[in-house]
Amino acid sequence: MVKEFDVIVIGVGMAGLNIARRTRAAGKSVAVVDELPYGGTCMLRGCDPKKVLVGAAEVIDWQRRMQGNGIVGQAQIDWGELMQFKRTFTDNPPKMLEKSLSKSGITTLYGSAQFIDENTLQIGDETFVGENIVIATGAKPRPLGISGEEFVATSTDFLELEELPERLVFIGGGYISFEFAHIANRAGAQVTILHRGNRPLEGFDADLVAELTTATEELGIDVQLQVEVTAVEQSNEGYVVQTADGLRFDADLVIHGAGRVPAIDNLNLEKAGIEFGSQGIIVNEYLQSISNPAIYAAGDVAATDGIPLTPVAVTEGIVVANNILNGNERSADYTGTPSVVFTIPALARVGLTEAEASEQGLKFTVNHQQTSSWYSSRRTNEKHTGFKVLVEEGTERILGAHLLGAHAGEVINMFVLAIRHNLTASDLKRTIYVHPAESSDISYMV
Template sequence: MKTNFDLVVVGTGPAASSTAMKCREAGWEVAMIDSRPYGGTCPLRGCDPKKVLVGAAEMIDGMERMGGKGVVPGATINWSELMAFKRTFTEPVPDGTVKKLHKAGIHTFHGRASFADEETIQVGEDQLTGKHILIASGAKPVELPIQGIEHLTYSDEFLELDALPKKIIFVGGGYISFEFAHIAARAGAEVHIIQRGAQPLKNFDPELVDLLVKSSEENGIQIHLDTEVKSIEKTGAAFTVEGIKEDESFKLDGDLVVHGAGRVPEIDDLNLEKGNVDWEKKGVSVNEYLQSVSNPRVYAAGDAAATKGLPLTPVASMEAQVVTANLLGGNQRTPNYDVMPSVVFSLPKLSAVGLSEEAAREQGYNVRVNKIDTSEWYTYKRTNERYAMVKIIIDEDSDQVLGAHLLSREADELINHFATAIQFKLKTEDLKQMTYAYPTAASDLGSML
C-alpha cells in the first residue's frame, strides 16, 4: 500500500508525538512509525521507570544515613514488588499513546522504517510518501569493540529484570552505569563499574565526579578506573570479564554484565543514502532550523539529530517545538542550547547547567568561581549527608550566573533554579534578594552566590 501524507514521523517518543499532534491540529495528514511499543525511550525504558527505582533506593539510602540518628535501618528492597510497581507506570503507555494518536486522527504503523527515496518511507509492505519527514528515532547503545558482546545486558533489559542478580558488572562509566549501580547496590547486589579512562561522567565537573566516586565506593560500589574490557565469556549462568588495567591483565566474574558505555543515534538502518539525507557521527546533519542539509523535506530532532543539544528528553522536546514551528510557519525558529540542565540520579545526585569553569575562561569571561563544601550546612547535616558541594560560575562583569555544578541529594531540584537564572540572565544581586520558604534547599541559594 502506498499512502500520501503531509508529515511522516519516524519515532513515537515525547518529541515525535508533540510535533505530530501539533501538525495534525493544523489539519495535516500525519503518519507515525515505530518498530517498538509506542511511547519512546523516556516513558517506557528510560528516565521515567528509572526514577521509580531511584525512589526506592533513596528511601534505603536515607535510612542508612540516619542510622544512629533516630532511625533504625533494616528495611530492604523487594525487587519483584518494586518491578511490579514500576510496570504500573510503563505498561499503560503504549496503548495509551496509540489511542491518543488515533483519537487525533494520526495514522500509526509498526515496523522498521527506511527510506525508499527522497520522499518515501518504507514500513514492511507499506510505502508512506511525505511532503515532510521528521526523524526522531532516538538513540541506542553504542557498539563496543569487545569479544562476546552478545553476553551484554542493555539498559532496557535491566529495567525488566524479574530478579536482581547477586553480582553485577557495568561496562562504562556513564550516567546509566552510575544510576543503575546505586539502585542495585541499595537493593543488595555487589556492584562493579569498569571505566576505560581515568574519569567517569565526563560531561560533569571533575572535582564533583571525584566526590561522587568516593561516596559510591564508601557505599560498596567498586569502581575500576583506567580499565579496558577486551572480552566477555559465559560459563554456565556466570560471566567472566577480561581486560587490561594499567597495562596489567584484569579479570572479574559476575552474574550479569550491563552496557553502560554510552549511546549513539539510532539511524543506521534508515537507508539515509536512499533518502539523500546526509549524516555524521552525532546524527542527521541539520542546519540551524533542524532541517536536513541535503534533503529539505526532512527534519530531525532529539538524539537522532547532529546538534549541540545534550541527549536529554527536555532538549528533544525543545527541538521538537522548533521543528513544529518551522514546519507550520516556514524556517524562522532556531533552538537555544544555553540552558540544558542535566542530572545523574545517583545517591547523592550530580547535576550541571551552563558553562564549566574551563569553558567560561576559554570564552573570555571574567570568572569568579564559588566552590563551597555544603555538607556542614543545615540542609544536609540534618539528614547526615556526608558529601555535598556546589561550584557556581559567575561573570564578574555582568554579575550573572554562567554555570552551576552541584552534588547533593537536592541537586536535581536546585539545578532548575540556576537554569532559570541563566535563561533569564538574572543578576546574583537579584537572586540574593529573593525570599524563599525556609528551611528548604532553595533558601540556601543566596549563600551560594
C-alpha cells in the same frame, strides 16, 4: 498502493509525539511509525522507570543515614514488587498513546521504516510518501567492538529484570552506569563499574565528580578507572569480563553503560540523500536536513548543540512542528539546559564548567564548598554534598552551577532560570526564599 501524507514521523518518543500532535491539530494528514512500543526511551525504557527505582533506593539510603539518629530497623527492597510497581508506569502508555493518536486522526503504524527515495518509505509490504518526513528515532547503545558483546545487557534489559543478580559489572562510567549502580547497591547487589577514562562522568564538574566517586566507593561499589574492557566470556557461574591489563571480573550480569549513538543504521538514509555523521543527521538551524529539504530531525538523532535529554527532544519537536507549519522561522534555544545524574546523592550541572569558561576567555570567580556541615545536609546526615558556582566578573552573570546533594535535581532549576533569563548573583542573593528549604542555600552559593 502508495499512501500519501503531509507529515510522516518516524519514532514515537517525546520529540515525535509533539510533532505529530501539533501538525495534526493544524489540519495536516499525519502518520507515525515505530518498531518499538509507542512512548520512547524516556517514558518506557529510561528516565521515568529509572526514577521509580531511584525513589526506592532513596528510601533505603535515607534510613541508613539516619540510623542512630532516631531511626531504628532496616528496610529492604523487594525487587520483584518494585518491578511490578515500575510496570504500572510503563505497561499502559503505549496502548493509551496509540488510542489517543488514532482518536485525533493520526495514522498509527508499526514496523521498521526504510527510505527508498527522497520522500518515500517502505514499511513492511507498504509504501508511504510524505511531503515532509521527520526522523525522531532516538539513540541506542554504542557498539562496544569487543569479543562477547552479544553477552552484554542493555539499560533496557536492566529495567526489565524480574530478579536482581548478585554480581553486576557495568562497562563505562557514565550516568547510566552510576545511576543503576546506586540502585542495585541499595537493593543488595555487588556492583563494579569499569571505566576506560581517568575519571567518570566526564561532562560534569571534576571536583564534584571526585566527591561523588568517593561516596560511591564508600557504599561498596568498586569503581575501576583507566580499565579498558576487551572481552566478555561466558563461564560456569555467569560471565567473566576481561580487560587490556589482564584483569578479570566475575559477574552474573554485564551491563552496557558506555554511551549511546543515534539510531539511524537501518533507515537507508543514503537512498534519500540525507547527510549524517557520528552525531546523527546533519541539520541546519531549523532542524531541517542540509541535503534533503523534505526531511527534518529532532531529539537524540539530530546533530545539534542540544545535549541528548528529553526536554531537549521536546523543544526540538516543537521547533520542527512550527517550521513545517509556518516555514523555517524558528530555531532551538539551548541556553541553560540542565543535566542531572540521579545517583544518591544526585549530581547536577547547568552552564559552563571551569575549563569551558576558561577556554572561552571569560573572567570569573569560583564559589566552591563542601557543604556536609550545612543545616540542609546535617538534618538528614548527608556526608557528601557540595556546590561550585561560576560568576562572571563585572556583570555578575551566572556562567555555570554545579551541585551535589539529595535535592540537586530540583535546586539546579533555580540556576537554570538565572542563566536563561540573565539574573545576576545579586538578584539571587536578594531573593527571599522559603526557609528551611534546600533552595534557600542558593543565596550562600553566589
